[in-house]
Amino acid sequence: xxxxxxxxxxxxxxxxxxxxxxxxxxxxxxxxxxxxxxxxxxxxxxxxxxxxxxxxxxxxxxxxxxxxxxxxxxxxxxxxxxxxxxxxxxxxxxxxxxxxxxxxxxxxxxxxxxxxxxxxxxxxxxxxxxxxxxxxxxxxxxxxxxxxxxxxxxxxxxxxxxxxxxxxxxxxxxxxxxxxxxxxxxxxxxxxxxxxxxxxxxxxxxxxxxxxxxxxxxxxxxxxxxxxxxxxxxxxxxxxxxxxxxxxxxxx
Amino acid sequence: xxxxxxxxxxxxxxxxxxxxxxxxxxxxxxxxxxxxxxxxxxxxxxxxxxxxxxxxxxxxxxxxxxxxxxxxxxxxxxxxxxxxxxxxxxxxxxxxxxxxxxxxxxxxxxxxxxxxxxxxxxxxxxxxxxxxxxxxxxxxxxxxxxxxxxxxxxxxxxxxxxxxxxxxxxxxxxxxxxxxxxxxxxxxxxxxxxxxxxxxxxxxxxxxxxxxxxxxxxxxxxxxxxxxxxxxxxxxxxxxxxxxxxxxxxxx
DNA sequence: CGGGTTCTTGACTAGTTTCAAGCAAAGTGG
DNA sequence: CCACTTTGCTTGAAACTAGTCAAGAACCCG
Numbered sequence: 001x002x003x004x005x006x007x008x009x010x011x012x013x014x015x016x017x018x019x020x021x022x023x024x025x026x027x028x029x030x031x032x033x034x035x036x037x038x039x040x041x042x043x044x045x046x047x048x049x050x051x052x053x054x055x056x057x058x059x060x061x062x063x064x065x066x067x068x069x070x071x072x073x074x075x076x077x078x079x080x081x082x083x084x085x086x087x088x089x090x091x092x093x094x095x096x097x098x099x100x101x102x103x104x105x106x107x108x109x110x111x112x113x114x115x116x117x118x119x120x121x122x123x124x125x126x127x128x129x130x131x132x133x134x135x136x137x138x139x140x141x142x143x144x145x146x147x148x149x150x151x152x153x154x155x156x157x158x159x160x161x162x163x164x165x166x167x168x169x170x171x172x173x174x175x176x177x178x179x180x181x182x183x184x185x186x187x188x189x190x191x192x193x194x195x196x197x198x199x200x201x202x203x204x205x206x207x208x209x210x211x212x213x214x215x216x217x218x219x220x221x222x223x224x225x226x227x228x229x230x231x232x233x234x235x236x237x238x239x240x241x242x243x244x245x246x247x248x249x250x251x252x
Numbered sequence: 253x254x255x256x257x258x259x260x261x262x263x264x265x266x267x268x269x270x271x272x273x274x275x276x277x278x279x280x281x282x283x284x285x286x287x288x289x290x291x292x293x294x295x296x297x298x299x300x301x302x303x304x305x306x307x308x309x310x311x312x313x314x315x316x317x318x319x320x321x322x323x324x325x326x327x328x329x330x331x332x333x334x335x336x337x338x339x340x341x342x343x344x345x346x347x348x349x350x351x352x353x354x355x356x357x358x359x360x361x362x363x364x365x366x367x368x369x370x371x372x373x374x375x376x377x378x379x380x381x382x383x384x385x386x387x388x389x390x391x392x393x394x395x396x397x398x399x400x401x402x403x404x405x406x407x408x409x410x411x412x413x414x415x416x417x418x419x420x421x422x423x424x425x426x427x428x429x430x431x432x433x434x435x436x437x438x439x440x441x442x443x444x445x446x447x448x449x450x451x452x453x454x455x456x457x458x459x460x461x462x463x464x465x466x467x468x469x470x471x472x473x474x475x476x477x478x479x480x481x482x483x484x485x486x487x488x489x490x491x492x493x494x495x496x497x498x499x500x501x502x503x504x
Numbered sequence: 505c506g507g508g509t510t511c512t513t514g515a516c517t518a519g520t521t522t523c524a525a526g527c528a529a530a531g532t533g534g
Numbered sequence: 535c536c537a538c539t540t541t542g543c544t545t546g547a548a549a550c551t552a553g554t555c556a557a558g559a560a561c562c563c564g
Contacts, residue, residue: 075406077492083409085402100388100395102499106402128388132380135387136352142394143352149401150337150358154327156408157335157453161552192510201409203553208512224561240329247354413519444542455521460544476529 012044013067013117020067020091020251025178027137027250036131037252043118047071047110049190054108060098062118065252066090069114070190074198075106084199086148087111087172089179091251093141099124112190119252137250144249156201159240161210164200166239169220173229174243182229189227214238264296265319265369272319272343272503277430279389279502288383289504295370299323299362301442306360312350314370317504318342321366322442326450327358336451338400339363339424341431343503345393351376364442371504389502396501408453411492413462416452418491421472425481426495434481441479466490 013019015038020026029037045064047053054060056075071088085106088094098104099121128135151171155164176187197207214220219234220227229235236242265271267290272278281289297316299305306312308327323340337358340346350356351373380387403423407416428439449459466472471486472479481487488494 073402075402077406077410079492081410083406085405096391097395097399100392101399105399125384125388128384132377132384132387135384135391136377136380139348139387139391139394140352142391142398143349146394146398146401147349147353147357149398149405150325150327153337153401153405153408154329154335156405157450158329158333194510198409204510205512205554206552209552212512240331446542456543457522457545458520461520464544 013115014038015041018067023091023180025246025248026091027248030133033131033134036127036134040119040123040127040252041117042120042123045114045116045118047114047116049110049112049114052107052109053114053116054095054098054104054106056104056107058098059103060095061121063096063099063121063124064094064116064118066092066094067115067117070111071108071114072111072195072199073106073108082198083201084195086145086152087175089175089181091179091249093138093252096138096142111195134252137252140250141252152199161200161202161206162213162238163240164202165196165207165210165214166219166235167241168196168199169214169227170232170235170239170243173227173232174246178246185230186226186228189222189225265367266290267293270319275343275432277498277500278343279500282385285383285386288379288386292371292375292379292504293369294372297366297368297370299366299368301362301364301366304359304361305366305368306347306350306356306358308356308359310350311355312347313373315348315351315373315376316346316368316370318344318346319367319369322363323360323366324363324447324451325358325360334450335453336447338397338404339427341427341433343431343501345390345504348390348394363447386504389504392502393504404451413452413454413458414465414490415492416454417448417459417462417466418471418487419493420448420452421466421479422484422487422491422495425479425484426498430498437482438478438480441474441477 015034021028044067045053047069054064066088068090071094073085073088073094074082075085076082088108094108094116095104097106127138148171155167159167172189172191173182173187176182181187193207193211194204196211197204200207202210211222214235215222217234217238219231219238220229222228232242267286273280296319297305299321306316318340320342323346325337325340325346326334327337328334340360346360346368347356349358379390400423407419411419424441424443425434425439428434433439445459445463446456448463449456452459452462454462463474466487467474469486469490471483471490472481474480484494
């Protein structure tokens with residue numbers, strides 16, 4: 001396994017022209033907020049796919065926001081069993097836990113090449129005392145993350161294998177869509193089946209067989225790393241539920 | 253199922269003499285914080301065991317802190333399958349999600365008779381703008397809740413039935429201990445096996461058989477609603493991991 | 505064109521649910 | 535105070551679901 005190997009970055013996207021700001025579902029900053037965030041962001045980090053840049057048991061000096069790419073949060077048991085907790089896409093915040101608690105209780109690995117905004121944990125208190133609106137946003141992001149995991153917990157605890165798989169695909173697709181990564185129903189999918197298996201809490205073999213059952217239903221296609229949503233309604237039917245339209249959300 | 257039926261309460265524990273404040277692991281308030289919290293708490297609510305006082309899909313006008321008793325957060329699928337997400341004990345905050353998002357995405361039910369401090373959601377913004385230290389605490393509480401669920405997710409996804417059961421008992425015992433509910437290794441346990449089954453993501457029957465396997469190992473005893481931890485090390489061994497000593501924590 | 509990773513498949517085994525039934529304790533009402 | 539009902543716990547057997555093992559195919563990279 002590759003150890004986190006971020007390297008500092010020559011150029012540096014200014015928050016003024018943050019590409020995420022253009023997204024319609026992200027809330028706008030006030031001038032004051034923008035000014036603060038510009039000082040809050042001290043660096044930009046690029047991480048190779050497969051590298052873990054936050055690790056369970058370590059303290060993190062920083063908070064990150066994903067600028068581009070996919071990452072995933074995971075935990076490992078001593079004997080190597082891995083559980084993927086959730087995925088992170090552009091505008092998602094990572095490492096908050098390490099900034100608030102003493103140590104990270106999970107690791108984060110880049111699934112694709114990743115660009116991150118770096119915020120020093122030391123300035124977090126500044127943010128809370130000077131920009132309550134941003135403090136509120138951070139709490140909002142933490143609450144939303146919890147909500148996603150709650151839903152995931154229901155899947156692992158109470159959904160059947162095929163419901164679970166369908167639900168996960170629906171979830172990932174919806175989030176990718178929110179991030180503008182979907183082009184006429186298609187999306188570049190960076191997962192291996194092992195990733196999905198470790199997310200679904202199933203073995204690789206059983207995941208493979210379950211996905212195959214899903215594919216014969218013709219609701220989705222997944223070939224050569226490209227995932228296509230063909231019949232979302234059908235997939236929702238298999239999953240047993242669908243997602244509410246995403247509300248506007250904050251980011252930092 | 254009983255609908256939330258809290259009734260207003262004649263007497264009202266003042267924050268000055270909050271019984272939780274005495275607990276050594278809870279952080280002390282400054283005079284300013286205490287003064288604010290006294291105005292923040294507008295009511296006290298008593299809920300009968302078995303009543304759901306927060307419900308998925310509704311908006312909650314309030315935030316709650318558990319003063320005494322046990323509650324649990326859960327989600328239900330359309331066909332009645334239930335997944336318990338986590339438990340709440342004294343000093344834990346509930347309903348934060350509803351205060352930040354539009355609607356609750358889970359329900360909360362009282363497991364025992366419950367006493368709750370009531371905070372109006374409308375004043376939350378006040379708190380964020382005037383008391384950044386408390387805002388920080390709320391974020392901390394949200395992050396901790398997420399951490400607990402992360403761990404639970406690992407259990408459901410990657411632990412075997414007996415590891416899962418052992419881990420859950422260890423978890424519940426540790427939290428009860430933190431709350432001062434344990435007296436020489438014994439604790440009044442308000443769960444039925446159905447609760448544990450819905451937490452562990454297993455059927456009632458299999459939960460029963462798994463617990464039995466645990467009991468013959470003599471690491472724990474559970475008779476007549478009293479749970480006794482006999483050999484914590486042995487139980488940790490079965491679970492495959494134990495808990496770090498709890499750090500001091502905030503509450504509101 | 506290797507050599508590695510990822511995907512697929514079948515056969516077998518282990519783990520889990522479902523069904524069904526019985527028992528014990530606690531609560532209810534005549 | 536005693537049927538009677540309800541709730542929770544326990545057990546065994548049968549059916550089903552998921553994991554493990556093993557091996558081959560497909561794909562990707564240098």
